[in-house]
Amino acid sequence: MGFSDFFKKKTSSNVAKDRLKLVLVSDRANCSPEIMEQMKNDIINVISKYVEIDTDGLDIKITQTESEGNNGTVPALFANIPIKDLKAHK
Amino acid sequence: MGEVIVITSGKGGVGKTTTTANVGTGLAKLDKKVVLIDTDIGLRNLDVVMGLENRIVYNLVDVIEGNCRIKQALIKDKRYPNLYLLPSAQTRDKTAVTPEQMKKLADELRGEFDYILMDCPAGIEQGFKNAIAGADRALVVTTPEVSAVRDADRIIGLLEANEIKQTYLIVNRLRNDMVKRGDMMSSDDVVEILAVDLIGVVPDDENIVISTNQGEPLVGNESLAGQAYMNICRRILGEEVPFLDLNGKAGLFARLSSLFKK
Numbered sequence: 001m002g003f004s005d006f007f008k009k010k011t012s013s014n015v016a017k018d019r020l021k022l023v024l025v026s027d028r029a030n031c032s033p034e035i036m037e038q039m040k041n042d043i044i045n046v047i048s049k050y051v052e053i054d055t056d057g058l059d060i061k062i063t064q065t066e067s068e069g070n071n072g073t074v075p076a077l078f079a080n081i082p083i084k085d086l087k088a089h090k
Numbered sequence: 091m092g093e094v095i096v097i098t099s100g101k102g103g104v105g106k107t108t109t110t111a112n113v114g115t116g117l118a119k120l121d122k123k124v125v126l127i128d129t130d131i132g133l134r135n136l137d138v139v140m141g142l143e144n145r146i147v148y149n150l151v152d153v154i155e156g157n158c159r160i161k162q163a164l165i166k167d168k169r170y171p172n173l174y175l176l177p178s179a180q181t182r183d184k185t186a187v188t189p190e191q192m193k194k195l196a197d198e199l200r201g202e203f204d205y206i207l208m209d210c211p212a213g214i215e216q217g218f219k220n221a222i223a224g225a226d227r228a229l230v231v232t233t234p235e236v237s238a239v240r241d242a243d244r245i246i247g248l249l250e251a252n253e254i255k256q257t258y259l260i261v262n263r264l265r266n267d268m269v270k271r272g273d274m275m276s277s278d279d280v281v282e283i284l285a286v287d288l289i290g291v292v293p294d295d296e297n298i299v300i301s302t303n304q305g306e307p308l309v310g311n312e313s314l315a316g317q318a319y320m321n322i323c324r325r326i327l328g329e330e331v332p333f334l335d336l337n338g339k340a341g342l343f344a345r346l347s348s349l350f351k352k
Binding site for chain 2: 011012013014016017019020021023024027028
């Protein structure tokens with residue numbers, strides 16, 4: 001959140017916009033929040049085998065991204081996974 | 091060859107039928123030959139909005155089932171001789187017609203008309219599939235509310251899946267005073283969320299209720315909604331038309347300054 005946002009009152013139209021953006025991400029991905037949570041846990045489990053990750057800073061979501069062809073946007077899995085320790089577990 | 095345009099929304103009550111009536115009448119005013127098809131079988135409405143409910147003899151299902159010729163079922167508009175309505179059946183249901191039959195009907199009308207407008211029922215079931223079957227272009231109507239925008243997003247996805255490449259958005263019933271207070275999403279907000287091209291913004295206007303009461307579309311008159319609908323028609327014809335300034339009250343200064351410009 002930026003400094004100016006701190007003083008700006010959140011209007012009901014902004015609330016509507018934010019709620020819509022969230023709900024449309026799961027609508028478009030045809031993927032419920034529960035499935036997202038399961039997928040997130042599975043990804044954590046797999047990656048934790050190799051490196052130590054910061055599970056609190058983890059961010060996984062489905063977004064829209066420009067496709068390589070010119071047929072508009074396609075859904076994409078976006079994962080931001082902060083690594084705490086790169087040393088491989090032996 | 092005529093163009094088939096479907097007017098759809100997903101959610102009910104956002105103004106599909108009003109939009110069909112006004113866009114159709116507007117295109118006829120601009121000297122195009124237009125036929126409006128009410129595809130909402132069982133819930134016939136476009137006839138009353140057009141003020142043609144007393145002239146119905148045959149309907150869409152009669153044409154599809156071969157009980158009459160297309161020409162016999164077409165009702166000529168009261169005001170515009172190049173505007174026709176093909177009414178829906180009131181006593182049947184959506185299963186009376188298939189998407190293939192609708193596509194064939196639309197293709198037959200292409201030779202005769204410049205524009206064939208399909209008024210789509212609410213929902214995403216058979217009635218929707220029938221209405222979009224032969225369409226070249228889709229106008230998706232929404233209001234700036236979360237429920238309507240969510241349904242519009244679903245519809246846009248389904249239109250893409252059915253390979254309707256030209257999809258345009260109409261934001262209906264916008265209240266500029268509420269947008270200014272931050273209590274209603276603006277047309278820009280809706281466009282940002284849905285990521286489709288905007289073809290019109292229609293303000294919430296009580297003249298719409300009055301014109302529907304009378305069965306006379308208001309497109310082209312001096313009301314804000316009338317101007318907004320006429321602008322949509324001109325954009326359909328490919329003209330570049332700037333979007334209306336919806337500041338009804340602040341318009342005084344704009345009107346004065348435009349007077350001086352003349």
